[in-house]
Amino acid sequence: MKVVALSGGVGGARLCDGLAAALSPEDLTIIVNTGDDFVHWGLTICPDLDTVMYTLAGLAHPEQGWGLAGETFHALAMVERYGGPAWFRLGDRDLGTHLMRAQALAAGRSLTDVTDALRRALGVGPRLLPMSDAPRPTLIDTPDSTLSFQDWLVGQRGAPRVERVRFTGPPRPAAGVVAAIDAADVVILPPSNPYVSIDPILALDGVRAAVARRPVIAVSPIVGGRAVKGPLAPMIESLAGLPPSPAAIAAHYGALLTAMVIERGDDAPAGVATLATATVMGDRADRARLAREILDLARRLP
Amino acid sequence: MKVVALSGGVGGARLCDGLAAALSPEDLTIIVNTGDDFVHWGLTICPDLDTVMYTLAGLAHPEQGWGLAGETFHALAMVERYGGPAWFRLGDRDLGTHLMRAQALAAGRSLTDVTDALRRALGVGPRLLPMSDAPRPTLIDTPDSTLSFQDWLVGQRGAPRVERVRFTGPPRPAAGVVAAIDAADVVILPPSNPYVSIDPILALDGVRAAVARRPVIAVSPIVGGRAVKGPLAPMIESLAGLPPSPAAIAAHYGALLTAMVIERGDDAPAGVATLATATVMGDRADRARLAREILDLARRLP
Numbered sequence: 001m002k003v004v005a006l007s008g009g010v011g012g013a014r015l016c017d018g019l020a021a022a023l024s025p026e027d028l029t030i031i032v033n034t035g036d037d038f039v040h041w042g043l044t045i046c047p048d049l050d051t052v053m054y055t056l057a058g059l060a061h062p063e064q065g066w067g068l069a070g071e072t073f074h075a076l077a078m079v080e081r082y083g084g085p086a087w088f089r090l091g092d093r094d095l096g097t098h099l100m101r102a103q104a105l106a107a108g109r110s111l112t113d114v115t116d117a118l119r120r121a122l123g124v125g126p127r128l129l130p131m132s133d134a135p136r137p138t139l140i141d142t143p144d145s146t147l148s149f150q151d152w153l154v155g156q157r158g159a160p161r162v163e164r165v166r167f168t169g170p171p172r173p174a175a176g177v178v179a180a181i182d183a184a185d186v187v188i189l190p191p192s193n194p195y196v197s198i199d200p201i202l203a204l205d206g207v208r209a210a211v212a213r214r215p216v217i218a219v220s221p222i223v224g225g226r227a228v229k230g231p232l233a234p235m236i237e238s239l240a241g242l243p244p245s246p247a248a249i250a251a252h253y254g255a256l257l258t259a260m261v262i263e264r265g266d267d268a269p270a271g272v273a274t275l276a277t278a279t280v281m282g283d284r285a286d287r288a289r290l291a292r293e294i295l296d297l298a299r300r301l302p
Numbered sequence: 303m304k305v306v307a308l309s310g311g312v313g314g315a316r317l318c319d320g321l322a323a324a325l326s327p328e329d330l331t332i333i334v335n336t337g338d339d340f341v342h343w344g345l346t347i348c349p350d351l352d353t354v355m356y357t358l359a360g361l362a363h364p365e366q367g368w369g370l371a372g373e374t375f376h377a378l379a380m381v382e383r384y385g386g387p388a389w390f391r392l393g394d395r396d397l398g399t400h401l402m403r404a405q406a407l408a409a410g411r412s413l414t415d416v417t418d419a420l421r422r423a424l425g426v427g428p429r430l431l432p433m434s435d436a437p438r439p440t441l442i443d444t445p446d447s448t449l450s451f452q453d454w455l456v457g458q459r460g461a462p463r464v465e466r467v468r469f470t471g472p473p474r475p476a477a478g479v480v481a482a483i484d485a486a487d488v489v490i491l492p493p494s495n496p497y498v499s500i501d502p503i504l505a506l507d508g509v510r511a512a513v514a515r516r517p518v519i520a521v522s523p524i525v526g527g528r529a530v531k532g533p534l535a536p537m538i539e540s541l542a543g544l545p546p547s548p549a550a551i552a553a554h555y556g557a558l559l560t561a562m563v564i565e566r567g568d569d570a571p572a573g574v575a576t577l578a579t580a581t582v583m584g585d586r587a588d589r590a591r592l593a594r595e596i597l598d599l600a601r602r603l604p
Binding site: 041042043071072074075076077078079081082083084091092093094095096097099100102103106117118121122 | 343344345373374376377378379380381383384385386393394395396397398399401402404405408419420423424
């Protein structure tokens with residue numbers, strides 16, 4: 001079975017880690033949101049790509065999910081001494097990634113090409129595709145101002161109410177994105193934030209239409225009325241006018257969905273096939289367990 | 303007394319640290335070789351400027367003299383995992399400096415301007431002037447090939463015989479360099495390598511002539527027939543055809559010299575006023591002691 005997963009950061013990365021354990025590398029392609037990418041300290045930072053890559057390489061910080069295990073922040077401390085920007089905490093090991101990527105991009109290589117070289121060097125088997133090679137920044141309209149995604153999420157700790165999410169830059173998917181979806185037996189939408197992690201991918205030219213032609217299984221990022229991670233719950237309230245629930249997620253994806261995976265005990269959304277199981281992922285074995293349940297569901301789809 | 307010191311890396315930095323302890327900050331200007339500067343990991347690296355800055359800030363690695371005390375190399379380890387270049391060991395804290403500098407240069411600020419901001423942030427009182435704002439790379443002709451300075455010194459461990467040292471790029475001193483020398487009561491040439499640390503400065507338009515108009519005191523980098531640090535001894539043999547000695551240094555600087563400071567017990571060069579003392583610097587107190595002796599000598603110059 002050929003599988004494509006669309007992914008944001010931590011939640012998506014963990015499910016993709018499970019999928020990577022349950023599938024042959026050549027059967028899994030992960031298309032990763034680049035709407036959060038930004039330039040910091042002169043380097044192009046790709047938070048979701050790196051979270052997925054580090055997680056699949058077994059290098060991610062086990063609790064926080066982003067960044068590297070055992071990370072240090074000595075460069076950051078020096079930047080602070082110089083009065084430089086310290087609001088985004090780039091770690092020392094992580095800087096190695098950003099420095100390598102920045103040089104390759106400066107030499108004219110595409111983000112797709114660089115990402116492929118980096119993930120191979122870290123021993124990550126499945127293909128990681130950035131959703132786009134050109135910058136495609138997500139902007140957040142708040143009552144007071146329009147913020148870049150990282151300014152909103154990290155700089156302002158996701159506090160300002162989100163009135164609208166906008167995608168800027170050319171809506172061109174990276175080479176291979178639509179073809180990978182076309183070749184997939186199933187498309188999986190992991191428990192990532194629909195508005196700022198999955199929608200940026202779906203909004204690219206031809207992507208939503210390609211996904212709509214495939215069976216699609218979404219995993220609810222809302223469990224027990226709360227987001228498993230990150231600022232999703234208030235976004236559902238302000239953007240959809242709904243209480244946070246699997247039904248709100250189902251309503252958001254609408255006709256795209258073939259089936260949905262929700263937490264056991266949560267109310268199943270109406271009108272879509274549902275699997276209820278334990279969706280909050282723990283260690284790598286637990287991620288693989290959830291992935292296998294999702295793949296079993298995919299095989300049973302009509 | 304207004305003092306200008308020309309400086310390379312470790313030896314120069316240590317004497318300048320002593321001068322900084324012995325003088326008011328406004329009375330000392332340090333003009334630093336930038337011929338060793340190069341671009342690595344996409345960042346402009348200024349080894350001598352940083353060695354002087356870290357040393358005067360009290361942050362330098364106490365034994366090796368370059369780099370930072372307590373430095374870690376986690377970014378480097380990551381770069382190595384990606385198969386990136388690891389022959390030049392950039393530390394994590396040090397990267398903070400390079401990242402801040404690279405961003406400022408990319409924003410169009412001059413190296414002089416950036417250097418001033420960085421040294422102030424680290425609490426370094428005396429003015430540090432890069433010898434030039436434009437790149438002015440030193441090249442090393444060896445029997446087999448021409449190498450960039452860092453390729454020769456670090457990549458090849460300074461082993462290939464030096465047949466010629468060449469300075470490339472526009473020979474324009476940075477703003478303020480000639481004026482600082484013109485305003486100095488004495489110019490000090492610390493125990494830096496004359497060929498690759500001091501000559502690059504002297505070779506800039508108008509610098510040698512300005513230095514020649516001032517009293518000049520050089521400290522011999524040769525002690526007991528050996529270089530205190532670095533690959534100077536074989537360079538004297540191959541470039542000057544002389545055994546390494548204070549006399550060879552005196553011959554190299556020639557008519558520029560007003561007086562020379564040599565290690566007690568070494569043979570004094572003929573034809574120049576000489577002070578013999580303990581010149582191999584230990585801790586900061588020892589550096590200040592040597593600096594005071596040199597300044598006393600300067601006050602006694604005719």
